[in-house]
Amino acid sequence: MRCRTTICKLTQGQRSTFYCPKCQK
Incomplete structure (x- = not known):
């Protein structure tokens, strides 16, 4: 996952x- x-x-x-992390497979 990145x-x-x-x-x-x-x-x-x-x-x-604000900064929010988005994760993709």
């Missing part, structure tokens, strides 16, 4: 962003 760190948004209304 995990990549992508930028995710907390909410569509806010501009808050």
Whole structure:
């Protein structure tokens, strides 16, 4: 499995962003 760190948004209304890992087989 490979995990990549992508930028995710907390909410569509806010501009808050954080890093969330996405893993693919």
